[in-house]
Amino acid sequence: MSTPFNYKHLYYFWVVAKEGGISRAADKLDMAVQTVSAQVRELERSLGYALLKPAGRGLVLTDAGLAAMQQADQIFQLGESLPARVRDAVSTPSIRLAVGVCDGLPKLVVRRLLQPVILEPNLRLLCHEGNLDDLLGDLALHRLDLVLSDRPAPANPNIKLYNHAMGSSAMAWYGTSDWVAAAGEKFPATLADVPLLLPTAHTAVRARLDHWFEQRAMRPRIVGEFEDSALLKTFGASGMGIFPAAVWAHDDLLAHYAVQRLGPCEGVTEHFFAIGTEKKVHHPLVQRLLQPAL
Numbered sequence: 001m002s003t004p005f006n007y008k009h010l011y012y013f014w015v016v017a018k019e020g021g022i023s024r025a026a027d028k029l030d031m032a033v034q035t036v037s038a039q040v041r042e043l044e045r046s047l048g049y050a051l052l053k054p055a056g057r058g059l060v061l062t063d064a065g066l067a068a069m070q071q072a073d074q075i076f077q078l079g080e081s082l083p084a085r086v087r088d089a090v091s092t093p094s095i096r097l098a099v100g101v102c103d104g105l106p107k108l109v110v111r112r113l114l115q116p117v118i119l120e121p122n123l124r125l126l127c128h129e130g131n132l133d134d135l136l137g138d139l140a141l142h143r144l145d146l147v148l149s150d151r152p153a154p155a156n157p158n159i160k161l162y163n164h165a166m167g168s169s170a171m172a173w174y175g176t177s178d179w180v181a182a183a184g185e186k187f188p189a190t191l192a193d194v195p196l197l198l199p200t201a202h203t204a205v206r207a208r209l210d211h212w213f214e215q216r217a218m219r220p221r222i223v224g225e226f227e228d229s230a231l232l233k234t235f236g237a238s239g240m241g242i243f244p245a246a247v248w249a250h251d252d253l254l255a256h257y258a259v260q261r262l263g264p265c266e267g268v269t270e271h272f273f274a275i276g277t278e279k280k281v282h283h284p285l286v287q288r289l290l291q292p293a294l
Helices: 007-019 022-029 033-047 063-091 107-118 132-140 177-184 204-215 229-237 247-256 284-293
Strands: 052-055 058-061 095-102 123-130 146-149 161-175 195-199 221-226 243-246 260-277
Touching: 007 022, 007 033, 007 052, 007 063, 022 033, 033 063, 058 063, 095 107, 095 132, 095 284, 107 123, 107 146, 107 161, 107 247, 107 260, 107 284, 123 132, 132 146, 132 260, 161 177, 161 247, 177 260, 195 204, 195 229, 195 243, 204 260, 221 229, 229 243, 243 247, 243 260, 247 260, 260 284
Parallel strands: 095 123, 095 146, 195 221
Antiparallel strands: 052 058, 146 260, 161 243, 161 260
16 A cells, blocks of 8 residues: 655655755755655655666656656645735735736737726736747646637647637738838838838737738738737837737827828738636636626
């Protein structure tokens, strides 16, 4: 019969794996080497597999050790954040909403998507930007309550996710007054002659823009590609070139950037999704955000 599982043993193993050896782990834990070694052996006995094996003068993880380390990382990284989460919860009454934002998603659109909860009294909104895979990992670890993306999450047998369509927007071309004047007379054919700024291929809309050019037999003169949508607009407003943007954000775009609308990007649509985990208890503000899309 196996020894009952003990999280204390798992913690000592985790420190050993992170420090790269039992001696260094013992120094960090301020414990005797023999005590740490015995704790790790107890964990191996309870799991039924060796987690460490000799390699030269040190130790390396076995396949079982790698699997245990991945789980331990998730457990203890969450544990390390516990004191701060508890302190924040009691220091000021607030409703915390942690949202992941895909880096290619237009920031002006993000503000519009979050508008239903922005005026919530005592709201504490935490926005984390990154690529979709990293954000979905944080969502699975419950570090995020929701992810906003320009594409649905791919199917994953290990994580139960839902994709909620939040809306879509047509695209249009924008630029400074000089570039709009230069390209306006024979638009859209003139887009082959003026410098263009485009989102990088990691955004869902880039493939649609490339197809738009192919349909018109255009070879665009691309002078800049940007992962961050706000950076793309900033360079566009500086006069570097013409750029595409979601019509949803038209009013805010003109209010915040010194640009004008050149014309439509007919047939190209940008889609917006909210991605969450299938929990039994749902965050009330997440439910409110999803209401308009139901």
